[in-house]
Each structure stands twice: as C-alpha cells, then as structure tokens.
Amino acid sequence: MSKPVSGGFTKTPGWLDWYTGPSKPSFQLPPGAVDAHCHVFGPGAQFPYAPERKYTPCDASKEQLFALRDHLGFARNVIVQATCHGADNRALVDACLASGGRARGVATVRRSVSDAELQALHAAGVRGVRFNFVKRLVDFTPKEELLEIAQRIQALGWHVVVYFEAADLPELWDFFSALPTPVVVDHMGRPDVSQPVDGPGFELFLKFMRQHPHVWCKVSCPERLSLAGPPALDGQAAPYRDVRPFARRVVEQFPERVLWGTDWPHPNLKDHMPDDGLLVDFIAHIAPTPELQRKLLVDNPMRLYWPDE
Ligand SMILES: O=C(O)/C=C(\CC(=O)C(=O)O)C(=O)O
Structure with a gap:
C-alpha cells in the first residue's frame, strides 16, 4: 500500500515510497557510526511542503528516521534539508531537537535570514547550509547571494554542502574554490x-578534491548513480557494482574527507527503492579496511558535526 502524505498534499505520481521492513545489515557498523546524509519529510500536516518545491514526497517522520537509525545500528544522523521543504527548516529543527543531541542538521537559508534565526538554528544543532545546483530540483540563486550566506555562516563554524551534476563542475569550480568554509x-x-x-x-x-583541501565528499547514493544494478532489493547482497570503484577511489585517496549516508527516504526514485540494510552492506566494498570504515563512519563525521565530543 502506498505511504501517506498528509496535510492535503498529493504525492508526485510515479515516485516510489521508501522501503518498509529493511533487512538487518550483515556489515557490522563500527560503534558510534553516523548516517551523514538523510532527510525528514513533513509530515505535511505538521510541516507543510514548500510552495516552490519541484516534487511532493510521501511523509517520512523523525520517528521513522530514528527507528531506521536504531535498526541499522547507527548512533547518529545528519539530517539534510531537501528541496521539498525549501528554506523552511521547521521539520529539520524539530527532528534535531527531538534527537537528544544525536542528530545534527544542514539547513537551507535565504539571504534574508536574520542573525537571530541563524543562532536559533545553531542552538537546534544545525552545522551547515546546503546549496543545491541541480536544475530539476531548484530555481537559480545568484552566486553572490550564496557567497554572502557562506560568509555569514562561516562565523558560526558551519560548512557548505553542495549538490550538483558532474557536467556543471567546470562552471562551479571557481565559486566552490572561493568559499570560505569547508x-x-x-x-x-x-x-x-x-x-x-x-x-x-x-x-x-x-x-578538484586534490587541489582543494577544504573539499569533502559524500560517497553516497549508489542507488541514484548506478546504471547496471542489481538494486539492493530482495536479498541481492552485492548491489551497485558499477558505482563501487568510484566510491572506493575517493575513500582510498581522501580517507580523512569522506562521509557516508543512507539518503533515506530516497526522494525522487522511480525505478526501485533500496532496502537500506543492503545499502549498508555496500560500505564494506568501498571502505575495505576497519580503519577506513572508522574514518568514514565515525571520525570524519564527528570532526565535522560534533567536534567537541
Ligand atoms: O536526497 C538527495 O540527496 C537527492 C535528491 C533530492 C534532493 O537532494 C532534494 O530534494 O533536496 C535528488 O537527487 O533528487
């Protein structure tokens, strides 16, 4: 049965719901592992989706996210603002506050955000802003506005998360190079x-990563990038083989600057929805040693999101 979207919203046709009943990973996560890329969606009745959104997801609540965290064996989450909530960070803030310090957030803000609003986001656990350049997801924002935001959040010790298509890297190179934060x-x-x-x-x-020591990389989303599959479904325990060499190369070349996340609840997938347990099993193929795994899943996200612990 299709998952609900509350608050009178209608889910975008053709987009799949997240997978119910994920398996227990056979890969043993190290103690303290962080799922460093996941989202909460609504529920729409409580936290309405943004008028400017390009898609309407099914609801994916903080309780459901925390249940997945515990089921998979993660200790913490980094919740990233998705475009369906625009620059309204209320669902994200609510989830961070409810987590008892076990979730940090990456928000989306506009140039008009006040210092007091930034301070309130910080108090809730936000440690970064996301700039999205994927054209199917957002309308264009001028770079000088983004730079201004980056300069303001630098003072809070935050960083900038960027999402873009590979073809756009040459055009974005100089802008990313000039950003004053990680x-x-x-x-x-x-x-x-x-x-x-x-x-x-x-x-x-x-x-780009070699030349810029302030750039980090999430080796995430094989389910979005894979062309060959097989998908992490129905017990297929070696999924997304075509993505492995790419992720593994980044992990091996930049072990101190990589993060990993489930991307639950996997917005905008039409083809298949991964079993998150099998997605966790993917980690062993891209970070083959316990040391690389500890850096990827514990040391690096802790340095960026919980530097005082
Ligand atoms: O969940 C992701 O990270 C990827 C997304 C959605 C997204 O980023 C957003 O809506 O903000 C995508 O490729 O559609």
Missing part, C-alpha cells in the same frame, strides 16, 4: 558511472 560534495558530484573511473570526467572531480 565544502562537502553530495553524492560524489554525481559521476557518470558508465565512464571509466580513471577517465577525464571523474579525474576532474578527483583533481
């Missing part, structure tokens, strides 16, 4: 995994 790239900058891992496309991204 820059965290979502989903490896969305490489075309039909191309060789040592081909010019991905090499450009690796060069």
Whole structure:
C-alpha cells in the first residue's frame, strides 16, 4: 500500500515510497557510526511542503528516521534539508531537537535570514547550509547571494554542502574554490558511472578534491548513480557494482574527507527503492579496511558535526 502524505498534499505520481521492513545489515557498523546524509519529510500536516518545491514526497517522520537509525545500528544522523521543504527548516529543527543531541542538521537559508534565526538554528544543532545546483530540483540563486550566506555562516563554524551534476563542475569550480568554509560534495558530484573511473570526467572531480583541501565528499547514493544494478532489493547482497570503484577511489585517496549516508527516504526514485540494510552492506566494498570504515563512519563525521565530543 502506498505511504501517506498528509496535510492535503498529493504525492508526485510515479515516485516510489521508501522501503518498509529493511533487512538487518550483515556489515557490522563500527560503534558510534553516523548516517551523514538523510532527510525528514513533513509530515505535511505538521510541516507543510514548500510552495516552490519541484516534487511532493510521501511523509517520512523523525520517528521513522530514528527507528531506521536504531535498526541499522547507527548512533547518529545528519539530517539534510531537501528541496521539498525549501528554506523552511521547521521539520529539520524539530527532528534535531527531538534527537537528544544525536542528530545534527544542514539547513537551507535565504539571504534574508536574520542573525537571530541563524543562532536559533545553531542552538537546534544545525552545522551547515546546503546549496543545491541541480536544475530539476531548484530555481537559480545568484552566486553572490550564496557567497554572502557562506560568509555569514562561516562565523558560526558551519560548512557548505553542495549538490550538483558532474557536467556543471567546470562552471562551479571557481565559486566552490572561493568559499570560505569547508565544502562537502553530495553524492560524489554525481559521476557518470558508465565512464571509466580513471577517465577525464571523474579525474576532474578527483583533481578538484586534490587541489582543494577544504573539499569533502559524500560517497553516497549508489542507488541514484548506478546504471547496471542489481538494486539492493530482495536479498541481492552485492548491489551497485558499477558505482563501487568510484566510491572506493575517493575513500582510498581522501580517507580523512569522506562521509557516508543512507539518503533515506530516497526522494525522487522511480525505478526501485533500496532496502537500506543492503545499502549498508555496500560500505564494506568501498571502505575495505576497519580503519577506513572508522574514518568514514565515525571520525570524519564527528570532526565535522560534533567536534567537541
Ligand atoms: O536526497 C538527495 O540527496 C537527492 C535528491 C533530492 C534532493 O537532494 C532534494 O530534494 O533536496 C535528488 O537527487 O533528487
């Protein structure tokens, strides 16, 4: 049965609901592991979806996120503002506050945000802002506005999370280079995994990371990037083989600057919805040693989101 969307909203046709009843991962997460990319959606009746959104998801509440965290064996979450909530961070803030310190947030703010609002976000656990450049998800925001926001949040010790398509990296390169904070790239900058891992496309991204020590990378979302599958469903325990070499290369070359997240509840997927337990099993293939796993899942996210613990 289709999952609900409350508050009188209608879910975008064709987009799948998140997977109910995920398996227990066979990969053993290290103690203190952080799911560093996930979302909460609504519920729409309590936290309405933004008028400017490009899609309407099914509801995915904080209680459901925390249940998944416990089921998979994560200790903490980093909840990232998705575009369906625009710059209204209330659902995100509510989830962070309810987490008892076990969730941090990455918000979306406009240039008009006040200092008091930024302070309130910080008190709730927000430690970054997200700039989204994926054209199917957002309307264009001028770069000088984004730079102004970055300069203001720098004072709070926050960072900038960026989401873009690989083809847009050359145009965004100078802007990212000039950002005064750490820059965290979502989903490896969305490489075309039909191309060789040592081909010019991905090499450009690796060069970008090599040249910019302030750039971090989420080696996340194989389910979005994979062209070959098989999907993490129905007990298929070795999913997304075509994405593995890309993620593994980033983990091995930049072990101190990588993060991993489930991306639950996986907005905008039409093809299949992964079993999050099997998605966790993917980690063993991209971070093959206990040391790499500890950096990816514990040390790095703790340094960025809970530096005092
Ligand atoms: O969940 C993600 O990270 C990826 C998304 C959605 C998104 O980023 C958003 O709506 O803000 C996507 O590729 O559609």
